[in-house]
Amino acid sequence: MSARAKTKVPTATFAHLIPTNFSSAISAWLAEDTPSFDVGGYVVGEAPKTAVLYCKSSGVLAGVPFFNEVFRQVGCMVEWLVGEEGVILDYQGKRIPVAVVKGPARKILLGERVALNLLARCSGIATEARNIRLLADQAGFEGCIAGTRKTTPGFRLVEKYGLIVGGVDTHRMDLSSMVMLKDNHVWSTGSITSAVKTARRAAGFSVKIEVECRSEGEADEAIAAGTDIVMLDNMDAETLKTTAHSLKQRWATLSSRQVMIEASGGITVRTVGSYFSPDVDIISFGSLTQGVSFVDFSLKIQKE
The missing domain is CATH 3.90.1170.20 (Quinolinate phosphoribosyl transferase, N-terminal domain)
Incomplete structure (x- = not known):
């Protein structure tokens, strides 16, 4: 082989993601x-x-x-x-x-x-994933469309694989992936700040932390505590978009750290269009793997 010859790199396929187990x-x-x-x-x-x-x-x-x-x-x-x-x-x-x-x-x-x-x-x-991805593309939404951990026990690998083939994000694969702190975590530790600080101590720098928030005030506390992603949960579309815009504007002046905003909770293929916004980075759906x-x-x- 000459010095100028190039090795052909095999084309990656989604099948290459599958673990041997x-x-x-x-x-x-x-x-x-x-x-x-x-x-x-x-x-x-x-x-x-x-x-x-x-x-x-x-x-x-x-x-x-x-x-x-x-x-x-x-x-x-x-x-x-x-x-x-x-x-x-x-x-x-x-x-x-x-x-x-x-x-x-x-x-x-x-x-x-x-x-x-x-x-x-x-x-x-x-198929469902592709339908929602097409709606997002047609609307010019540049954020991430994602499934959730609401999968069938024992069948998660197959269902997460389907999300990828359909053109959307898998979100976190399991509890050992990204840390998601929800209301039960917060209530059990006393505050959002305490939950985030404790999680960071164990997760280290390499694992993202996300906090479920029900109001702009809770989101502010989560961001101040050092979360990477704020999930605005179960908000109607207009409230969510207004809250996301306010958070993005305010924290852009207060910190150089970029915080992502996720919309989640009850969003379906019929309602997703009202949630598209340049201030929303992720829209997640339990319905992509349920029903x-x-x-x-x-x-x-x-x-x-």
């Missing part, structure tokens, strides 16, 4: 679905078959690595007919072929329901 979760889900005899698998046997994955509703395709791992564990091969990242499945009354699965008949059926559940849920979250519609997929073994 996700395979154990999928093993557990497969075990849950078949805890004893598989009589249906006994009926169809080991004959080699080809099944087609169809999409039967519109949405964003997400969850490919999880689908692949299910079928890898049961001994099948998956060939995707479309890519995952940025792919919109536009269902217009005719099912859309998305992938082909090949393997023994009983093993295709062994992985079928677990794989479809994963894909449908992940794609539904990605989201599924994207409909089916897996059909082809007749010979």
